[in-house]
Amino acid sequence: MEIDLINGLSIILIAISISLVLSILYYTLKTGISPMPGSARARRCVLDHLTRISEQHPDQSLTITEAGSGWGHLVIPVALRFPQHKITGYELSWLPFIICRFLKLILQLDNLTLHRQDFLIADLSSSDIITCFLYTEGMSKLRQSLEKQDCLPRWLISICFALPGYQPEHTQRLNDLYNTPVYFYLMPEN
Template sequence: MIALAASLDINGDIVELGAGWGTLAFPLAKGFPHIRVTAVEISPVPFLFLQLRALVQKRANLEIVRRDILSVSLARAGLVTCYLYPDAMKKLKPKFENELQPGTVVVSNTFAVPGWEPSRVGELEDLYRTRIYEYRFSPPS
């Protein structure tokens, strides 16, 4: 997903919904030092790990927040990344449609946004041939 992000023209902040252990957030912050990266995680253990990791791997442009993914504003996002589960993607769809700016890129690992047509579907070279869905948001007509 880092290679995919590197190929994008990102106009706005990067928001990772469900940041987990920071496997994506930290490399994104390093790779895009001029862009604000927000890692959103609600689970206490991964959140604590993210906080500790941030003490060791300092990134001035990385903000770690402990919030529900549905409560975080996406209005300034140029790129939204997520690796969640089908029900979460279903719940995020109306949030995306209400908050994202036209042209915002949404990249989802494994799970598609229901009812949206991806602009690109990639496949990782891993054991599971994991699908990566890329969307360029345009408001529903």
């Protein structure tokens, strides 16, 4: 009897694990990128730059949007550091979205709104700053989406991949294994 219970629980755990892996694989194929977090150095670099922007606009409540918030490795620290700003994260894959939402609830981040939605079809017109860690094709799609909506943010910060057709104001190379670039764009005003 005890062995049957253990075997039953083992089968359930294996089924859940396989379902989770298949879900991540499905959304990886659907979006073209896995929900892989950026490095701690990249996160610090982005947070430092956001801090400079925030300090330059002390009387303004900024809207910071993360396109592809994944497991929350960037959007959660951004919400923690900037309680005075409105932070929004978009994630399509349900497992990272649930983990990120759980962290939001545990940390009581009232300034953070999470959407389980494709950011490419979301209304980003209220975004002052967009942060992202996508891939080459994803950056092209983001550009097309922003230009189609005619809603360029004031700033765009991209880890690793450039925004085609735009010249970054500054590129910072991280002192890591890949010499990862972080692109900082001051976007043209609409």
